[in-house]
Amino acid sequence: MLNFVKKFLTKREGKIKYNELLKHFLSDGKLDASEKQELEKLSKEYGFSKEELMDAHKKASSLAFQNIIGDGKITEEEKKALEELMGYFGVNQKDFNFDQKAFNKFYTLGLIDKGILPEIQRHDIDIIFKKDEILHWGCPGITRKYKKITNRINYGGLTASIKIMKGLRYRVGSVGFSTSSSEHLVTEDVGAFWLTNQRIGFKGNRKNFAFPYSKIHAFELTPTGLVISKEGKETPYIIGLDDYDIPCMVISHILNNDKK
Template structure:
């Protein structure tokens, strides 16, 4: 009777699978602490699986779980270097993780690797804008789905009216005190006014929408504030600020990085 057979006999299949899963996971996690998986380490892990009671599905889930940890560790600081990016996809190939896991990883790191590239002095991305004709010498550096918001009156209500007190002076004459006429009050709120694309070019900020579009040249920009889900900016040619909301948190930081580069270069 072999070694694994003796363990099965002693602990039972259920407990054996759990112990083997824990051991494999620990081995994998330890092996890739340095961001890479040596051939010798991979051979040991695959050999251990071949002699275990784990199914292919169990092993695949285990490898995918460890791979997710690798990606999460790499994006923890919201920046992914070229070396980290290469390491992630090398490990994905070595572990033969599922295609959906690889695609998930690609989506997770796409912004953070671009953040690192831009901050390191890399060339700003150039693409094709949606629903915008570029001017001569103008390049589109970013075009993302967005919603234009504005402060508008959302409701009105009547308030402030008072009957006051009526005091008799002489017969047929009364004196009213404290009577006030009511007034209409407006309640404002930030509401969506148009859906479309927020576009950053080397000359201006543009919102190209289905109901409303705006364009602000950089030399007319006087203020810009970044938020987790969007940004607000003001122009010398408009009294109210523009408010734009994005669909992803990372897009706000991306806008900040690109605008900063364009204003300071």
């Protein structure tokens, strides 16, 4: 019984050391050959099986993933380092807190940062492409607009009514009316927002628009959405999306390169 307790406490102490060492080594998101040797040496010293270390390896994989998305983008080197780490640990995406949607987003942002725009081959956006036109982005979206709403307000001073005959009264005093108006942001249309190497556009249920990037006078991201001002158009387009990071980077990249 005493031997069992002693062995249990020794292994628990060893796991603590292993976890701390693993966390320290993964501060740069990868394990080099010497670090792997040190971990394997510690594992043999305490007699750990692969199964006994699986929980530690899953947590380490989650930590590594969180580290590489911490700066808002994933580089090709970070992607390869994560894949190598998962292979070394013998874990897959389902074994730890891996977010495929987040990975796709941050990896795409990393590529754009390197000047590589995404190219979407399979899609269901109903648009007619021009010659040599490439779809870089497409996602559900809405268009918004400001709508003026006028309210009528009744206002009156002191009034009184005098009965003249049955069913007829004469009103004396003053009664006035005033109006007030306010603007409200409302949804105008629902559809798909898309970006190609040549144009920016929206395919809605009721309205569509598409124009070349050279027609963009200004664009900015505001709390109301992506506001795009087009040359010759009095009011800007206001686009609402679930996520603005990738489309904004695509637009910025194309506009900046067109100016060169």
